[in-house]
Amino acid sequence: MNAKRNYSACSGCSLCLLSCPVWRSTHDIRLTPHGRAKAMQHGASANDLRESVESCTLCGACEPACPENIDLLGMVSGLRASSPLFKRRVEVGMDGVLPAPTDEISTPTILLIDHALAENPALLESIIQHFGGSLAIGVARDSGFDISHDLCDGIAIDEERLANFLSPLKTTLRVIVADGHLQHALKTWLPGVTVVSLGEALSTLPQVRQQLRDSDFYVIESVAFHRDHARLISHYDNLRLTIGCTMNLDLQRMAIPTTASARHSGKVNVDDQVRWILEGRQPSRIVVEDVADIAAFGRVTDTPVVHLANLI
């Protein structure tokens, strides 16, 4: 794939707006990749773009849409890295010491769960059953602060902290990651280890696929999907064609995000996103990959909503 380009390559075509949840909710061009890139071409600073940079949910739906192959997520991370607002948030967070990572693990597969799964033991138990007994569980946070949150805020992870976080993961062959932001980073940090999203891992299991129905509406988790769009579109196309179900894909095959689990989603009306996703559809069941989407869909529809791991 060609190297990613920076904001100066933006032509102003606006294709990035089509699936951007912030644009859908606000119709404010300043809060979009188009708006940020054009403003930077005219000399805007991170401080000038503060509101815009904070509004991005990092759902990733803009990046595969950009014909100029601009690193739109990197652009937001870079702007956050140079904004005092985001630095201050982390200094506060460092005061609240979270539990240390789980014990040293030496196993073929590690499941790295996020906060939502840590708080849902019944769902976690279902996932463990699907993968069998050889799975070790790690909680995706470290003793300083939450690494995924810092990644979203453009905070550099220092060497020692990163080494501590990665050391148990280096002893494994495969890491299954519930958090899309972390999954993308781990692919770079752990070059010898297979790193896959929880959604991809579960939807590959025969016992899960057998339980999917053609009348299901399948909701892809947006962050992991868009970060590996060129490869994962084949996986989900295969799933869709084999099962006959529908998915939250638009015409360009971007996954329309709910942003229910996004750290910065204050500008997005999640319920409206869900209504938009369901527009014109009458599925018999909604199957979600993101734990946060269970509640998001449950708020706006009477159709049963289940997590992929609950298909037993």
Ligand code: SF4
């Ligand atoms: S990452 Fe998502 S919220 Fe941010 S600009 Fe792109 S589409 Fe919009």
Ligand code: SF4
């Ligand atoms: S899709 Fe890319 S080139 Fe087009 S407006 Fe958005 S950032 Fe600019």
